[in-house]
Ligand SMILES: CC(C)[C@H](C(=O)O)[C@@H](O)C(=O)O
């Protein structure tokens with residue numbers, strides 16, 4: 222008998238609501254016979270906030286915590302001041318659910334045009350720390366709105382938090398091409414950078430087959446443009462990971478093909494899977510959003526639950542779809558149906 | 565009678581020593597009849613440090629402070645632990661000499677191949693704050709090298725420091741295409757980001773002809789790849805400016821064509837001009853380093869001293885040289901002579 226998993230679904234705003242059903246459909250089809258799913262929909266995001274002021278009520282968060290995994294669409298609306306939903310909903314979930322691995326694969330699919338003239342063979346994963354660094358919300362301001370204002374932002378980094386994500390990266394590298402590039406800015410951020418490097422060196426000794434090197438964040442942004450195929454696993458902190466994965470998304474032809482997982486690798490809390498793109502208010506409601514990234518996030522969810530074969534089915538279906546039809550103009554529904562037919 | 569300026573020259577390490585004489589030669593030739601220069605050479609950088617342990621002795625810094633401007637080559641050597649020379653020499657000068665505007669133009673020259681398939685017309689300037697943010701060196705570590713280690717890095721931002729660089733950016737925009745893009749991460753770094761945005765909005769009211777918009781740092785790294793011609797003046801903080809200017813250098817075909825100025829715009833202390841590239845130990849001593857970026861830094865120095873026409877002569881010579889000969893393989897001396905002949 223197949224096991225049943227309970228999935229919390231947060232479609233969110235704009236195109237998030239349009240692509241998420243396709244992620245669910247892909248999940249069902251790929252895992253047919255192996256696993257089944259029950260869903261609980263959560264009405265969270267900008268529209269909810271604008272309606273009743275709620276961002277993440279405690280009882281809803283408690284119910285989300287009970288799920289086996291979370292599917293998120295996209296959250297955001299230009300009418301809302303920057304930071305409110307990000308810190309109150311998205312980052313709050315990442316932190317409260319201790320999703321310390323933010324996993325972001327970048328792959329240039331056949332059939333997708335990269336903005337690079339000679340992109341080469343791009344296929345790497347960014348392992349971004351998800352619960353520390355400058356994202357802690359430690360900081361403040363004094364004398365706000367006066368000429369004497371001082372505003373601070375504090376990056377907090379712990380050996381506890383760094384070591385667990387470093388271990389995850391080495392384990393992942395063992396399943397891939399066995400190479401890690403640590404990205405930091407240790408020539409300026411000497412305290413945090415030195416700690417990251419020491420922990421990578423030490424954990425690396427346990428994985429003699431995995432080679433690792435180091436790149437400053439500024440140099441890494443160059444390599445992503447000039448030689449992206451050099452990377453296998455990029456290991457980095459919360460802010461640098463945010464920056465690198467967006468640049469990586471551009472380099473592989475747009476964030477429309479990039480999914481991500483916010484993973485609690487010790488499974489105390491559910492992990493969360495989402496496309497990297499935003500709510501795209503400009504195209505929302507037109508039925509033309511590309512559901513590919515959302516469908517890829519369903520594959521990441523399946524892999525996280527241990528269904529490697531089902532995940533691979535989705536990946537292969539997406540790959541074939543893009544190769545054959547990636548350059549055609551299709552509606553959300555057409556792309557969704559085309560991919561589903563191949564699963 | 566032409567005025568004489570006193571220039572502190574820090575050739576530094578590796579190719580820094582090979583390209584700096586060409587910056588001096590370009591300076592001389594372009595300003596002939598208008599200005600003359602005396603030079604004081606400072607033996608600072610990795611080689612000096614490895615020889616006698618000195619990084620920036622007080623009496624040498626005092627003499628550098630007396631100069632009218634500083635020409636720097638490049639500093640660094642892989643044998644030295646990250647952070648020592650950066651924080652002890654380069655950043656110490658930027659901070660002690662209050663060089664609060666880090667000015668970094670990016671231009672795609674005719675004759676240079678961009679890694680982008682369709683680069684468009686790239687011509688923007690990054691105005692990077694140079695004396696605040698995460699570069700302050702405020703941070704520390706407790707329980708170093710234990711599983712309970714905590715390392716912090718503190719970004720300090722003041723209205724005083726932000727307002728002066730914001731004003732510089734608006735004045736610069738008035739001489740260009742009158743558009744500023746503020747880059748920050750105000751949805752996460754809410755304290756600093758909100759202060760930057762408020763100051764830009766307020767100062768912007770004094771410049772009604774200049775339009776300004778905002779981009780998160782992660783989105784900005786996408787635009788640099790997907791649509792770099794959208795930018796005119798990018799205004800940003802110390803760390804984001806470091807990251808964006810390296811990516812920008814890659815997008816315009818390599819940091820070999822990028823110069824930068826660390827500018828004290830109130831002229832209490834000398835400003836410093838340098839190519840963006842490093843000391844490049846791999847090609848040092850071979851006489852093949854490209855002196856173009858160093859020569860462009862001489863143009864920035866001249867413009868800073870008020871010799872706009874002389875600076876324009878260098879810019880035009882470089883532009884013509886690259887267009888005609890940019891794709892040929894030449895020695896340092898050949899490129900230097902070719903450009904000088906056109907000045
Ligand atoms: C929306 C924002 C808070 C978020 C981040 O900075 O992590 C986003 O950019 C991302 O990369 O998931």
Ligand SMILES: CC(C)[C@H](C(=O)O)[C@@H](O)C(=O)O
Nearest residue numbers: 408409439650651654655806
């Ligand atoms: C060498 C380093 C400290 C420096 C910086 O980070 O500012 C460099 O990358 C630069 O951009 O000038």
